[in-house]
Amino acid sequence: MITQAIELPVTAVSSICLFVLSQAVAMTAVAQPSEPLLDDAALEPIRVEAERIANLQPAASYPAIATALRYDPQVDLQSRGLAEGQADVTVRGGLFENTGFTLGAAAILDPQTGHYAVEIPVDPAMLSAPRVLTGMDHALRAFNASVATIDYGFAQIATGGSVIVGLGSDDLRYASARVGQAADWANGGRFGLTASASGSAGDGSLPNGDHDFKRFSAHAQYATAHSETNAIIGYQDKFFGWPGAYTGFASLPETDHIKQGLLLLDHRRDHGQGWWQLGASYRWLKDDYDFDRRTTESGTPGSFDHKTRSVTLGLAGEQRAGGLDWHFAAQLAADELVYSTDLTNGHFNSRSYLSFSLAPGHAWQLDNGNTLALRAGLRADLSNRDEDALMPLFSASLEMPSG
Numbered sequence: 001m002i003t004q005a006i007e008l009p010v011t012a013v014s015s016i017c018l019f020v021l022s023q024a025v026a027m028t029a030v031a032q033p034s035e036p037l038l039d040d041a042a043l044e045p046i047r048v049e050a051e052r053i054a055n056l057q058p059a060a061s062y063p064a065i066a067t068a069l070r071y072d073p074q075v076d077l078q079s080r081g082l083a084e085g086q087a088d089v090t091v092r093g094g095l096f097e098n099t100g101f102t103l104g105a106a107a108i109l110d111p112q113t114g115h116y117a118v119e120i121p122v123d124p125a126m127l128s129a130p131r132v133l134t135g136m137d138h139a140l141r142a143f144n145a146s147v148a149t150i151d152y153g154f155a156q157i158a159t160g161g162s163v164i165v166g167l168g169s170d171d172l173r174y175a176s177a178r179v180g181q182a183a184d185w186a187n188g189g190r191f192g193l194t195a196s197a198s199g200s201a202g203d204g205s206l207p208n209g210d211h212d213f214k215r216f217s218a219h220a221q222y223a224t225a226h227s228e229t230n231a232i233i234g235y236q237d238k239f240f241g242w243p244g245a246y247t248g249f250a251s252l253p254e255t256d257h258i259k260q261g262l263l264l265l266d267h268r269r270d271h272g273q274g275w276w277q278l279g280a281s282y283r284w285l286k287d288d289y290d291f292d293r294r295t296t297e298s299g300t301p302g303s304f305d306h307k308t309r310s311v312t313l314g315l316a317g318e319q320r321a322g323g324l325d326w327h328f329a330a331q332l333a334a335d336e337l338v339y340s341t342d343l344t345n346g347h348f349n350s351r352s353y354l355s356f357s358l359a360p361g362h363a364w365q366l367d368n369g370n371t372l373a374l375r376a377g378l379r380a381d382l383s384n385r386d387e388d389a390l391m392p393l394f395s396a397s398l399e400m401p402s403g
Contacts, residue, residue: 089118136393
């Protein structure tokens with residue numbers, strides 16, 4: 001993007017500072033109070049809360065899931081070119097592909113490769129702010145991730161919309177439009193529907209750094225006082241070029257072109273003794289990578305072309321019984337390498353997983369205002385590609401009130 005800065009001479013800046021200082025001194029002299037100031041003990045403490053996510057509007061494209069993760073202090077985002085083009089997500093303290101994603105109760109899989117884990121073709125305005133689950137919360141909900149889970153909920157649909165249009169240098173142009181409608185239904189329910197369309201293209205800040213993105217998504221929601229059902233459908237078509245994107249050799253004008261679809265259904269129920277949530281997802285992704293765009297494929301499939309698909313069914317919840325809070329979760333997942341031009345010599349072209357976790361816990365309020373919480377339980381993991389495992393779970397935490 002092109003920006004313009006206004007510079008002032010040093011003498012002008014000095015004059016401005018002297019003027020402001022003299023005015024401040026004069027106002028202090030006039031505004032002397034007739035009574036002594038209050039002591040510190042009489043001042044009420046002020047607590048300030050703010051979002052930890054900044055700059056939700058990128059400069060080089062329309063907002064994507066990766067946009068909200070760029071400045072999250074718990075997340076490392078390794079981008080290739082613009083973050084919305086392709087990025088690998090790592091929670092601090094972990095390694096590549098040690099981080100999972102969930103939308104509601106369902107895990108979102110990136111089968112066979114970790115480079116497209118953050119490719120979720122949904123307008124981020126349809127989702128809640130991400131929560132980074134670590135420790136026991138991650139151990140209960142994790143799927144195919146050993147360090148952390150980035151968990152998204154669903155935004156409440158409201159009547160209204162937005163239109164964003166951007167122009168910039170290097171022939172950059174992008175636009176995003178979203179419209180939503182919500183209405184009250186019988187029995188105290190509320191139904192909402194929102195749709196979004198976005199597009200972005202540009203030549204990039206260096207040769208062979210161009211991109212061309214398109215995304216379409218829709219979100220339907222039915223909510224009552226104690227339950228909420230969400231359905232999301234999304235599709236995106238993304239092409240981007242960046243020299244040395246994956247190889248690290250800037251002499252290679254690499255490109256990556258992915259097409260992806262997502263279907264998701266989620267239902268949550270809250271009751272007096274806890275809550276439960278059930279979700280399902282279907283995801284397919286087709287990618288066409290070329291390490292040198294100067295080569296031609298003559299209309300036939302070249303190298304590094306793949307198509308994958310995955311399905312998941314997830315359950316999560318909490319139930320208070322017998323003086324304990326019972327935390328539970330389960331995931332059933334399967335994925336398949338539909339076809340590949342290169343991954344043809346192995347047998348690991350499909351896999352299925354099943355996991356259960358249960359951890360009762362209790363929290364005690366201490367006399368000093370702190371909270372001591374203990375949780376312990378078991379997790380079982382079953383797979384057709386590895387040995388089954390049963391693992392113990394335990395956590396102890398001491399929460400101190402802020403302020």
